[in-house]
Amino acid sequence: MQSSPFVMIIFGATGDLSRNKLMPALFSLFKQRQMSGQFFIVGFARRPFTDEEFRVMMSESLLSGDETEVRNFFKSIYYQQGLFDQQKGYDELINKLNSFDQKMGACITRLFYLATPPDNYETILNFLHDTKLSEGRKHGSSKWTRLIIEKPFGKDIETARSLDKKLAKVFEEKQIFRVDHYLGKETVQNILTFRFANGIFEPIWNKKYIDHIQLTWAETKGIGGRGKFFDGVGLLRDVGQNHLMQLIAAVAMEQPRSFSREGVRDARAKAIKAIRFIESSEVQKFVVRGQYGGYKEEKDVKKDSGTETFVAMKLFVDNERFRDVPFYIRAGKKMQKDLVEISIVFIQTCHLLFKEFGCPEEGNILRIRIQPDEGIGIRVIAKKPGVNLSLQTVDMEFSYKEEFGEKVSDAYEKILIDIFKGDQMLFNRSDELESSWEFITKILEGWSREARPGFARETQKSEIKVYEAGTWGPKDADELIARDGRKWL
Numbered sequence: 001m002q003s004s005p006f007v008m009i010i011f012g013a014t015g016d017l018s019r020n021k022l023m024p025a026l027f028s029l030f031k032q033r034q035m036s037g038q039f040f041i042v043g044f045a046r047r048p049f050t051d052e053e054f055r056v057m058m059s060e061s062l063l064s065g066d067e068t069e070v071r072n073f074f075k076s077i078y079y080q081q082g083l084f085d086q087q088k089g090y091d092e093l094i095n096k097l098n099s100f101d102q103k104m105g106a107c108i109t110r111l112f113y114l115a116t117p118p119d120n121y122e123t124i125l126n127f128l129h130d131t132k133l134s135e136g137r138k139h140g141s142s143k144w145t146r147l148i149i150e151k152p153f154g155k156d157i158e159t160a161r162s163l164d165k166k167l168a169k170v171f172e173e174k175q176i177f178r179v180d181h182y183l184g185k186e187t188v189q190n191i192l193t194f195r196f197a198n199g200i201f202e203p204i205w206n207k208k209y210i211d212h213i214q215l216t217w218a219e220t221k222g223i224g225g226r227g228k229f230f231d232g233v234g235l236l237r238d239v240g241q242n243h244l245m246q247l248i249a250a251v252a253m254e255q256p257r258s259f260s261r262e263g264v265r266d267a268r269a270k271a272i273k274a275i276r277f278i279e280s281s282e283v284q285k286f287v288v289r290g291q292y293g294g295y296k297e298e299k300d301v302k303k304d305s306g307t308e309t310f311v312a313m314k315l316f317v318d319n320e321r322f323r324d325v326p327f328y329i330r331a332g333k334k335m336q337k338d339l340v341e342i343s344i345v346f347i348q349t350c351h352l353l354f355k356e357f358g359c360p361e362e363g364n365i366l367r368i369r370i371q372p373d374e375g376i377g378i379r380v381i382a383k384k385p386g387v388n389l390s391l392q393t394v395d396m397e398f399s400y401k402e403e404f405g406e407k408v409s410d411a412y413e414k415i416l417i418d419i420f421k422g423d424q425m426l427f428n429r430s431d432e433l434e435s436s437w438e439f440i441t442k443i444l445e446g447w448s449r450e451a452r453p454g455f456a457r458e459t460q461k462s463e464i465k466v467y468e469a470g471t472w473g474p475k476d477a478d479e480l481i482a483r484d485g486r487k488w489l
Contacts, residue, residue, distance in 0.1 A: 005038040006109040006420060007100050009093065011084065011124055012116035013043025013054070017150065019061040021181075022115060025412035027062050030073045034417060038108075040100050042078045044093065054079035084116070084123050090131045097133075110136055111419060113148040117229065121149060122166055129170045148177040148419060151242045153433050155233070157441040164430050177419055178428035182243045184411030184418075186400060187374040189426070191250040191342075192264070194368075194376065201366075202255070204346070205321070212326045214343040214489055215247055218335035222292065222469070223309070227300030234307045236289075236440060239331055242428075245272055245436040247370075248327060251342060252317040261425040265432070273435040274319040283446025288312040290465040290474040292334040306464055309333045312477035313443075314484075328481050330488065334469035340370040343489050350381055350391065360393045365489065375399040 008026075010018050029035050043054050055074040062070060080096055082089015101107050112128060114121055128134040128147075136144035147167070154160030167176055182188055195201055204210075217239060223230045230238065246268070253271035256263040278286050290310035296303055310332030316324060344366040350359035365379040377397045384390040418426055465474035472478075472488065481488060 004109060004420070005036045005104060005106075006111055007040040007042065007097060008111040008113055009042045009044055009080075009097075010113045010115050011044045012114070012120070013079070014045040014047055014049075014057065015115055017115040018043065019058065021412050022113070022416075023058045023061050025410055025416055027070075027073055028410065028413055029416060031069055034413075035420070038104060040076050040078060040108075042080055042093070042096060044080045044082055044089065046081065046083050048081050049079050051077070051079050084120050084127070087127065087131070090127050090133065094131060094133060107136065107144060110145045111148065112145065115150060118152055118154075118163075121163060125166055125170050134170050145171070146175050146177060146419065146422070147171050148179060150179050152233070152237055153178060153242075153428070154437065155237060156444060157434070157437040160433055160437045164433070173430060174424070176427075176430075177424060178433065179415060180242045180246055180428055181411040181415060182246055182370070183426040183428075184414040185370055185374070187368060187370045187376070188247065188250060189414075190376075191368060192256075192259075196255050205344075207322055207325045209346055210322075210325055211345045211347045212328060212484075212486060213251060214345065215244065215327065215329045216339055216341050216343075216488070217244060217247075217329075217331035218337060218339045218472075219333050220335060220338050220470075222295070222334045223298055223301075225299060227298050231301045231305055231307050235309055235331055235333065236311050236443060240311060241436050241440045244329060244331060245275075245432075245439070246428075247342060248272075248275065248315075248317065248329075249432075251344070252319065252322050252327075254319065254321060261423060264425050265429050269429060269432045269435065271317065271319065272432050272439075274317050275435070275439050276316040276318050277439060277442050278313070278315060278446070280442060280446040283443055286314045286480075287443055287446070288465065288474060288476040288480055289447065290332065290467045290477070292332075292469045293466050294469065308464060310335075310465075310467060310473045310477070312473060312480055314480060326484065328486070328488070330473060330477055332467075332473050336470055336472050338372055342368040342370070344368075345489075354389075354391060357389045357391055359391060362393070362489070373399060373401065375401075 010022060012018060026035070026041065043049075043058075049057070055077050058077065059070060059074065078096065080089060080093050082093065097110065110133070112133070114124060116124070134145055134147075147170075149167075154163050195205055249268045249271040252274070253267040256267040288311070289308040290312075291305075291307065292309050295301060295307075295309055296305055301307075310330075312328070312330040315327050315329065316322075317327065345362065346364040346366070348359070348363040350363055360381060362379070363381060367377040367379070369375050369377065375398050377395055379393050379395050381391050382394045384392045415426065418424070465476050467474040478488065
């Protein structure tokens with residue numbers, strides 16, 4: 001189904017996000033006829049490009065498409081030079097947007113996408129407000145304009161609240177789309193379907209049957225050229241506050257009252273709020289932070305940097321479904337392999353009847369693999385062929401690619417479609433963000449030399465563990481889970 005006519009203004013249009021994610025996703029939707037026949041995309045950045053020069057630059061990021069498709073797509077692509085902190089560019093943008101309305105003979109929806117570093121958010125928001133761009137043309141803001149922003153949403157609880165206040169002054173909550181692209185991944189979306197649409201899983205998805213849960217988020221690559229951004233931010237802020245919190249919520253949330261935008265977001269927000277704080281005094285007991293060897297030699301990284309590239313933690317979700325069930329989380333860069341996976345480990349019951357026949361160390365495990373090769377696997381215990389009774393684990397696998405025989409949609413394609421429709425189900429709500437930042441800030445305080453409520457200094461006191469690139473992180477992470485008689489899968 002095609003969207004209604006719109007114009008999308010991408011601030012920071014020459015950056016990596018626009019070139020590597022947004023423009024390829026927009027082009028893919030165009031090829032699939034998922035976009036209105038009438039749309040305009042305006043790149044806003046400081047470089048002095050013409051429309052044609054900008055189109056050439058963007059075309060380099062398109063992976064496929066015949067010449068006719070590319071040419072037709074770029075007929076709707078425009079460029080506006082401007083500095084984020086100077087009015088001139090915004091005034092010229094207004095004239096450009098008004099010309100599109102005149103061309104269409106109507107006032108079309110305006111989508112403002114902030115694909116910039118977070119330091120620019122407040123400046124852009126101020127100009128959107130002062131120039132009345134945020135209000136749309138003649139119609140007021142709530143129906144005809146939307147704002148899209150990318151993580152990170154602040155650096156701690158105080159900066160997150162400050163950003164939220166600024167957003168609220170310019171836009172209503174129903175207009176704000178806070179992007180966490182993990183919520184757009186097929187497997188993450190499928191967790192709810194898998195849990196609540198299958199009667200064999202919902203009755204056992206609780207503390208009575210589940211021993212513990214593991215979540216692994218691992219990348220083989222390091223920080224690359226992101227040193228200027230990453231150093232001083234760290235992995236906990238970069239992926240912990242958003243991706244990891246959302247994945248935990250997807251597993252731990254109660255059944256929504258309805259499969260509606262607010263029904264799902266209400267359940268997700270309650271799950272995040274139910275995550276038990278790790279108090280500052282307990283951080284060293286429940287959290288391990290590490291840094292890969294060679295990190296301090298990366299470009300734009302301080303030689304005495306205490307920024308973490310690895311985090312492991314043990315936490316609890318204090319709702320009725322999961323109270324006292326441990327969640328073991330590990331996330332890191334320069335790891336042994338690329339993997340994002342959730343493992344639901346069920347209580348081992350094999351020994352009740354089959355102890356003398358050699359019960360496997362691990363029993364039933366449900367694996368939800370988010371990347372690579374999105375899919376779901378179930379480990380069960382079966383009898384090995386033969387005259388004697390001997391037990392062995394067997395894995396049954398479901399793969400999106402093999403089952404459906406088609407390319408899994410890119411997360412940004414799903415995100416953009418929902419933005420066009422105005423559907424906020426897969427976007428963070430302000431209360432979700434506040435609860436996740438409250439949890440993360442407690443850990444930051446525990447790492448800081450001098451903690452004050454809502455603020456964490458960047459000077460770290462607790463020892464950071466160095467681990468060898470290509471491993472699963474520091475040995476302390478193994479010890480964290482081993483203390484409970486368990487091990488990483």
